[in-house]
Amino acid sequence: MxxxxxxxxxxxFGDFQVLKNVNQSVEKGEVLVICGPSGSGxxxxxxxxxxxxxxxxxxxxxxxKDIKSPEMNVNTLRTEIGIVFQQFNLxxxxxxxxxxxLAPIKVKKVRREEAETTALQLLDRVGIHDQALxxxxxxxxxxxxxxxxxxxxxxxxxxxxxxxPTSALDPEMINEVLNVMKDLARDGMTMLCVTHEMGFAxxxxxxxxxxxxxxxxxxxxxxxxxxxxxxxxxxxxxxEIL
Amino acid sequence: xxxDVVYNNLDYFLWGAFPKGPLGGLAMSIVLALLGxxxxxxxxxxxxxxxxxxxxxxxxxxTVYIEVVRGTPLLMxxxxxxxxxxxxxxxxxxxxxxxxxxxxxxxxxxVAEIVRAGVLSLPRGQMEAARGSGLxxxxxxxxxxLPQSLRNMIPSFVNQFVSLTKDTSLAYIIGVDELMxxxxxxxxxxxxxxTEIFITVAVLYFIVCFALTSxxxxxEKHIMRYQARNR
Numbered sequence: 001m002x003x004x005x006x007x008x009x010x011x012x013f014g015d016f017q018v019l020k021n022v023n024q025s026v027e028k029g030e031v032l033v034i035c036g037p038s039g040s041g042x043x044x045x046x047x048x049x050x051x052x053x054x055x056x057x058x059x060x061x062x063x064x065k066d067i068k069s070p071e072m073n074v075n076t077l078r079t080e081i082g083i084v085f086q087q088f089n090l091x092x093x094x095x096x097x098x099x100x101x102l103a104p105i106k107v108k109k110v111r112r113e114e115a116e117t118t119a120l121q122l123l124d125r126v127g128i129h130d131q132a133l134x135x136x137x138x139x140x141x142x143x144x145x146x147x148x149x150x151x152x153x154x155x156x157x158x159x160x161x162x163x164x165p166t167s168a169l170d171p172e173m174i175n176e177v178l179n180v181m182k183d184l185a186r187d188g189m190t191m192l193c194v195t196h197e198m199g200f201a202x203x204x205x206x207x208x209x210x211x212x213x214x215x216x217x218x219x220x221x222x223x224x225x226x227x228x229x230x231x232x233x234x235x236x237x238x239x240e241i242l
Numbered sequence: 243x244x245x246d247v248v249y250n251n252l253d254y255f256l257w258g259a260f261p262k263g264p265l266g267g268l269a270m271s272i273v274l275a276l277l278g279x280x281x282x283x284x285x286x287x288x289x290x291x292x293x294x295x296x297x298x299x300x301x302x303x304x305t306v307y308i309e310v311v312r313g314t315p316l317l318m319x320x321x322x323x324x325x326x327x328x329x330x331x332x333x334x335x336x337x338x339x340x341x342x343x344x345x346x347x348x349x350x351x352x353v354a355e356i357v358r359a360g361v362l363s364l365p366r367g368q369m370e371a372a373r374g375s376g377l378x379x380x381x382x383x384x385x386x387x388l389p390q391s392l393r394n395m396i397p398s399f400v401n402q403f404v405s406l407t408k409d410t411s412l413a414y415i416i417g418v419d420e421l422m423x424x425x426x427x428x429x430x431x432x433x434x435x436x437t438e439i440f441i442t443v444a445v446l447y448f449i450v451c452f453a454l455t456s457x458x459x460x461x462e463k464h465i466m467r468y469q470a471r472n473r
Contacts (some may be wrong), residue, residue: 050374052374053371073374075377078373078374078375078376079375083374083375084365084375085370085371087365087367089367089368089370089371091368092390092399093389093390093393102375102377102385103375103376103377106377106381107375107377108376152375155375
């Protein structure tokens with residue numbers, strides 16, 4: 001059974017169709033990279049998976065369970081699917097440590113000491129040593145994004161969604177975030193990443209999909225995707241960004 | 243000049259006949275403003291959040307309350323509660339309580355708008371991050387959105403407090419013993435020193451309000467550090 005199964009997903013913003021018949025199946029431990037020009041619907045697509053966006057037609061299943069079924073509580077669904085945003089969205093009024101422990105304590109009712117131990121381990125893993133008691137504004141962009149990854153991991157999700165995690169970063173900070181993501185991928189995390197980092201895609205993606213106008217135009221393993229893209233739009237896109 | 247009139251009545255301006263008689267003067271004005279802002283905070287918080295609701299049945303009453311009050315002069319509200327109270331409760335409400343009710347109802351509507359603006363001014367990503375990690379709407383509001391927006395609201399909130407402090411002088415019209423009325427009483431009794439008396443009143447209101455705004459400015463600098471920069 002696939003970790004995530006997406007069938008004939010259609011979504012409209014008013015009259016404008018943002019997603020057109022999207023079908024995907026993501027296996028456990030698979031890393032899927034989604035690329036495409038801005039406005040192609042790739043962010044909307046992954047945000048449908050944890051229901052930050054609603055959709056009008058189609059179905060999404062997490063381990064065989066429909067995410068819109070009445071038994072599936074939306075908050076529970078979101079504890080199983082972590083998300084990392086382009087703008088980090090750390091809570092500026094809370095310390096790094098509290099950013100990471102808030103959801104485990106409030107949603108999963110984990111004891112504070114336990115949540116803090118886990119949080120410190122995760123912060124260590126993403127390379128934020130000794131910064132646990134600082135506030136987000138005291139950290140660099142790259143550090144903030146790594147805290148955001150730790151925050152998402154603290155819920156022990158089965159799937160991680162990355163919505164252009166490096167697009168708001170200064171160039172010299174991109175790699176520190178990508179390295180954490182590569183690490184995660186090697187550890188067997190199921191990941192869906194919207195990104196323009198083609199080096200990252202080439203190295204860790206199991207599959208790359210190219211979206212434009214709300215449709216998936218191309219889908220291939222990295223080697224094939226970069227060597228001989230079939231669709232003309234993909235070729236044009238790759239020529240622009242490589 | 244007859245500054246001796248002011249000098250001889252200064253304690254009356256500051257706290258009325260207290261402790262032998264009822265509290266009055268500037269102390270009463272401050273008490274009215276403090277209780278008023280306290281009550282208005284809770285009413286405003288509730289109404290502000292209700293107005294943000296997606297449910298029309300929740301949003302609608304708050305909208306009506308806010309818009310009606312904002313479109314009505316405070317003096318009229320004071321009269322209105324003063325003359326409505328006997329009909330509602332069967333007996334007259336003491337003037338001070340009646341005035342206080344008007345202050346709370348009036349200021350509550352403005353606080354509600356401050357709350358609404360405070361919540362809306364936060365980057366949308368804050369709510370998305372909170373909900374995205376599994377927090378419920380109420381949890382996201384109470385742990386992520388409100389702690390930040392309440393902090394951002396402090397300057398507007400102090401502003402409202404300053405306004406209310408000055409507006410307590412309107413309670414004079416229904417005979418509440420506060421600074422304005424006590425000053426008028428002294429003026430009527432002596433009638434040779436209106437300039438001195440009302441200069442004193444102005445200075446007293448100014449000192450209180452200026453202290454509040456200076457405090458607010460310092461607070462503002464302090465809280466700026468923790469504002470969300472990612473818009």
